[in-house]
Amino acid sequence: MDCSGDIGTGRQASRSSLSAPGRHGSLDVVGLKSAIARSVESDYPKLDALYKDIHAHPEIAFQEEKTAAKLAAEMRALGFEVTEHVGKTGLVAIYKNGDGPTIMVRTELDALPMEEKTGLAYASHDKTVWQGRETFVAHSCGHDIHMASWVGTARTLVGLKDQWRGTLMFIAQPAEEIVAAAKAMLADGLFTRFPKPDFGFALHANGAVAHDTVLYHVGSLPRMPTASTSNSAAAAGTARRLRQPSTP
Ligand SMILES: [Zn+2]
Secondary structure, three states: OOOOOOOOOOOOOOOOOOEOOOOOOEOOOOOOHHHHHHHHHHHHHHHHHHHHHHHHOOOEOOOOHHHHHHHHHHHHHOOOEEEEEEOOOEEEEEEEEOOOOEEEEEEEOOEEOOOOOOOOOOOOOOEEEEOOEEEEOEOOOOHHHHHHHHHHHHHHHHHOHHHOEEEEEEEEEOOOOOOOHHHHHHHOOOOOOOOOOOEEEEOOOOOOOOOOOEEEOOOOOOOOOEEEEEOHHHHHHHOOEEEOOOOO
16 A cells, blocks of 8 residues: 655755744744643544544545545634545645745545454444445554544644744645545645645654654655654654655
8 A cells, every 4th residue: 555645845844834923933842842732632532532433434535525524624613714625525724824834734534445353442344335346444554543633733733823823734635545636636726726835744653663753754755765763762862864664
């Protein structure tokens, strides 16, 4: 399965790309760390429920109508202006908060044509028709985690809107597993009907690395990326380079 269908702007991300209000410089992410942690903590039960709902009801490439509708409702409730059906089942959600850069944050929407055998209380039992045959559907690639994190990121940024200026451009990309909707969204005017972002961010869960470890990579992601790890040791300034296998 391929998860390399990122939509990039070809420009490098920076560690603090949102402007701070009333002065030159960047959003003080370090100074806001405890406020961000409190926001995530208080939102967590809702985000966990959203994750489990999406996990239990997966939809396959270009069939993500209900999933997209759930995300659209979440973003409208936060005050985003949401455009649906961009590149068939995709979403673009815009939140304007004064002068500043445009920041794009992307999630995928689609699941995979396979049976879930985890036995979890919220396991998927759904079926669909894929390429003319009935199949089970499961979120085996972690896009359910990405969607809940995407909504959580939006909630946190909107909750801290007094601390930054700029435009948020949250996009939900369909059909990532068949590497089809990045082109579909671009052809449907992603960067002409909507602002062209100054920076773009995307997340991918990876079961191959230890819990509580964050890998990051600046620039477009190759199939066999060299990534930097940011765990507790890296936080102390000892980030090291490592080889990272391709995501599933
Ligand atoms: Zn994926």
